[in-house]
Amino acid sequence: MISDTSKNVLIVDDNTSLLHGLKFALENNDFKVLAANxxxxxxxILDTIRPDLIISDINMPGKNGFDLLEYLRKSQTRANVPLIFLTAFHNPELMEKAxxxxxxxxxxxxxxVGALLSIVRSRLNRAQELETLYTTKTLLNTIEVMAIAIESRDRYTGGHVRRVMNYSVSLxxxxxxxxxxxxxxxxxxxxxDLGKVVVPDSILNKAGPLNDExxxxxxxxxxxxxxxxxxxxxxxxxxxxxxxxHHHEKYDGSxxxxGLAGEKIPPVARLLTIADAYDAMTSDRSYRKGMSSNKALQIIEKNIGKHFDPDMATAFINDLLSQQKGEKNECN
Ligand SMILES: [Fe+2]
Structure with missing residues (x-):
């Protein structure tokens, strides 16, 4: 039985018996098949449906497989559909052109059929991986733009979001x-820091230390x-x-x-706390200059087991020090 998640495969071949044979074989393996002579x-077919993959003969009367590939790659919405060519000729020039x-x-x-099915499955998996990567990247870029727009309300933390992201991912x-x-x-x-949208500008941009309230x-x-x-x-x-x-929880529960402590703080929050604190210490504020990287790393080291997860903080310090060493070596 064909499931709703079955992939659409378009097969194009002027050899009717081969076309029907391949259609039968693929349908038996849970694919939805569209056939063209x-x-x-x-x-x-391509004008109405976007197949997940195309299998096409090269030599066909009238326009051939290369014409179909050219049509496909020029299409705005079908350009990324993977295409597999079928051919009877072992011709290096043909291979190169393809x-x-x-x-x-x-x-x-x-x-x-067995070999073709393996190729079809592996090409479909690869196409799916690429699509997921693209979608994730687009989503992250969109969210980043929104977060930077929110951050722009706070005139003292420019670039904080991007730096915290880089430190966190590196760690x-x-x-x-x-x-x-x-x-x-x-x-x-x-x-x-999405929740800072509810904090009034007067507090967010106050030129000086904040009071208790x-x-x-x-x-x-x-x-x-x-x-x-x-x-x-x-x-x-x-x-x-x-x-x-939980990104402002501390390892000692303070x-x-x-007031979560130790491993009760979710790992992602323990990691983010370190990146967030390091960037806060090394960035300028209205009422103070940012401190040097070395000084901030010393403070993180001093607070291992108090504010910060010991393993993560140690890894963060070593990572930053090795990056700085690498940068220094590149300059020399
Ligand atoms: Fe925060």
Whole structure:
């Protein structure tokens, strides 16, 4: 039975028996198959449906497989559809032309169905990976633009979001976190101060230290940020809600909003706290100049086990020191 998640494959070949044979084989393997006898039938199908993959013969009467590939690559919405060529001729020039035009794979006739199915599956997986990467990157870029717009209200923290994101991602890589987790770290870092939208400008931009009442208002931002993303659904984005709510917790339990301690603080929040604190210490504020990197790293070291997770803080210090050493060597 064909599932709703089955992939659409368009097969184009003027050899009707081969066309039907391949259609039968692919349908038996859970693909939805569209069949065309020539270029013109294929283009008609492509005008209404975007298949997930195309298998096309090269030599066909009238317009051939290269014409179809050219039509595809010039299309605004179909240009990324992977195409596999079928051919009976072992011709290096043909192979070269196909590669230059962006054909993913060349399969020789007589077609071995098992081998063709493996190629189809691997090309579909690759296309899916690329699409996910593209979508994630676009989403992150959009969110980053919004976060920077929010940050621009605070005239003293320009560039904070981007720097915290870079420090956090670098630390997550050093800690060998998986790629999906690193993407979550990136999202959390971009949005960590989202809740500051509820803090009045007069407090956010106050030229001088804050009084107790103002601090209490500022300290609401982690919970406010968590509330703002609640409509997205915590079940789907647990790391994001944890990061927003807990990025001001301290390892010894003296932070806010919940006073969590040690490993009870979610890992993403423990990581973000270090990146956030380092950037806050090294950036200029209205009432003080930012301190040097070395001084900030010394303070982080001094607060290992108090404010910061020991393993993460040690990795952060070593990462920053090795980056600085690398930069120094490049200059020499
Ligand atoms: Fe914050």
């Amino acid at each position: 020539n270029y013109f039938e294929a283009v008609q 590669r230059v035009m962006g054909c993913e794979e060349l399969v020789y006739k007589p077609v071995k 997550a890589r050093v800690l060998d976190w998986p790629t999906t987790k690193i993407q979550e770290v990136q999202l959390v870092a971009i949005l960590h 103002e601090w209490q208002i500022i300290q609401k931002h982690p919970v406010e940020g968590e509330k703002l993303i609640a409509p997205l659904g915590y079940d789907n984005l647990p790391t994001l809600s944890e990061g927003l709510r 932070g806010y909003p919940d």
